[in-house]
Amino acid sequence: MAALTDVKNQVGNLVIEVAEKVLRKELSDKAAQEQYIKQQAESIKLN
C-alpha cells in the first residue's frame, strides 16, 4: 500500500509539473492571457 501511495504521489507531481509547463506555454501569448483574465473576471464574486 505504501509503495502504491508513493507511486500515486510521484505521478501526481509529474502531472502537475507537466501541466504547469503546458499552461505557461499556452498563456505566454498576451492575447490568450487577457482572454483568460476576462473569462475569470466574469466569474468573479466578491461576497
Added chain:
Amino acid sequence: MVNPRLASRYAKSLVDLAAEKGQLEAVRADMQVLQQIIRGNRDVANLLKSPIIKPDKKQQILTAIFENRISTISNAFIKLLVIKGRESNLPEITTAFEKQYNQLKNISNVKITTAVPIDAAVLGAIRQKVEAGTDKKIELEIAVEPDLIGGFVLETEDRLYDASVLRDLKDIKKQFTQNIYTPNIR
C-alpha cells in the same frame, strides 16, 4: 518600535485637525510626500529612528528637509512629534493617516496582481466588477508577478480573491499530496 495604536491615535488627531481647518487634501498630499521621502531615502528613515541625534538637531534637520514641501499643519505636526519623542513612529503614522483618510472618504484600495501587464480595457472590466460589489470608491494599484502564470489576484482591504493559475495548480497539488487511504497517525 512599531506601535500601531499610537500611530492611529496620532493619525486620527491629524485627520481631525486637518478636516477642521478644511485642509484635509493638502495634509494628505503632505503625508504622501513624507511617505515617499522616508521610503526613498534611508538616511531620513535612520535619522527619525536614531536615539543618538538630539531632538533639537533632529528638528532642525527635519525642518530643513520638509519646510518648503509641506503645509504649516504638517510641519507643526512633525514638530509636535519631535517634542513628544515620537518621530520614530512617523512612517507608521503616515500609513495610518492614509488608512483613516480612505475610511473617511469611503475609498477602498484594491491591489490587482497579474502575470503580465494588462490593457486598460481589461482592467476596466475588472474594476467594474469590483465596483459592483461594494458601495465604495475604488482605487486600483497594479502589480505584475510572472509566477502567477495566468489569471489575476485581487486584494481588497481584508479580502483576497485569487483567480490565478498558480493557485489552481497548488490546489490540485494539495489534493494529490493528501493520501486519504493512508493513516496520518500510526
